[in-house]
Amino acid sequence: MKMTSVKGLKKECSQLVLGTVFFSLKNSQIAFDILDSYFEQGGNTIDTAHVYGKGQSEKTVGMWLSCRQIRHEVIILTKGAHHDANGPRVTPEAITYDLMTSLDRLNIDYIDIYMLHRDNPHVPVDEIMDSLYEHQQSGLIRTIGTSNWTYQRIEEANNYAIRKGYPGFVVNSPNLSLAKPNEPRWPGCISVNQGYIDWHKRTQLPLFSWSSQAGGFFTGKYSPDNKEHPDMVRVYYNSDNWERLRRANELAYQKGNGITANHIALAYVLNHPFPTCALIGPEKTSELESSLKAIEVELSEDEMKWLDLRC
Template identity: 50%
Template structure:
């Protein structure tokens, strides 16, 4: 599987395995998924303190059994607000300590802040995160659900004060554009944000890269899961769906393959977080790695000329 350099020492596979569907109480199924992912050449698993202990424990049990911790790139996320601000060094350390206990490790490769807290200065946040780097709790820093303006402010501060800045950004990027955030505080990227990533070449690790199955054919304009209807149902997205189907027919792949290829074929370093529930779904997602899109095709899919 192709790799994306996040730092000069950390490279993530283009498809990142999400961990929300992993469960230490269903270890046989979870191990089967992780084994299949590793067999495809995948090396990066996205975890988060807020996902609960059973998903992290499943990852830890699998790595211990396989003896492959050093080969895996583990993303850990913390300081999620849980409804009230938690953007402090103490909460970062607490979330990491609990993550380490769950995963039977003493570091994560990339530590991300799961949400932003605009009331905290980027200086305070960076100094807190750099202390985690210095303690060996992580090897690189990143953020999830931050605006590119805050990331730029943070990295400019880091450069001016001799600190390590954010190595990557993890927002939502998908061909289907959300009508509203799926969860409170979530950030999706649009044309101006993508242009910023193209200018800066900061790696982007997209969550919900497949728009929760919007392009799989399981939904139609007249029915569907209420949450998917709320977030993704719009005339513009159904037109994107029709265009993905049409281009898929030309290329001999599914609309879902085209939608994931749209994410993977950006003009900057990008990885797509996927959340397969079965090995079959995992292999289906891997099909998109073989789909090349021209800039004109990507623009047309997103309703450009």
């Protein structure tokens, strides 16, 4: 497994980060099988969130950690301050509540990477960063990051952190994929554009992409005539993405060795000129095995541009 460094962590993160949004206590045996296989093959970074399955994801991961007794061998990434039915919750009070609840569900005493799951631009960055720094000082959080924030807002927050002598945000998790969305997959979500990519290239801030495989767009399950999945149609169906799929298939054929368009799409995320990790969400071990193959696919700068219709 290839690794990526994150400032403030003693261990490097595996480039494939195991997403657990589908995990629950009801399917805990399947979840344990996936977690075991991921760990056995060198994966060490597990992504969850306060809102996933109303806590079921965190509880399942916590059970696995307790059963396997490997807490210090893995990196736990969880997220909080997601909005609720009443709107945004990015406040010191909500951050503290979600953090303490997550620690309890996971049955651990610190989080390796704690991300804010959403932003509320109306809340001053000083309130947010002061709150997070307090939890870092108490030892409950090792490092902090963002999910679905604009890069301008991250920069504002980190400039404040520099002035105060805080560590600041050391990782960012927007959506980055070969398929470009027509609109946000979920309200308030951020997908990177070229300006965002240029910012990451300049800052070298590690990017952990969610939905890195574009919801399975490159698996062969979808075609322009297949309208059975309204969300996929709404988000990913456009002529440029069909051309990206065609090129991914063409390049996969050239690479050979069992490489598929889906491997090419995942490799696209992992071959940018700044540190990247890809969040994957396998629902069975065979899907995990397939994703692991993409780690070894290297793409040149010209191949990256060609896949993305930039030449």
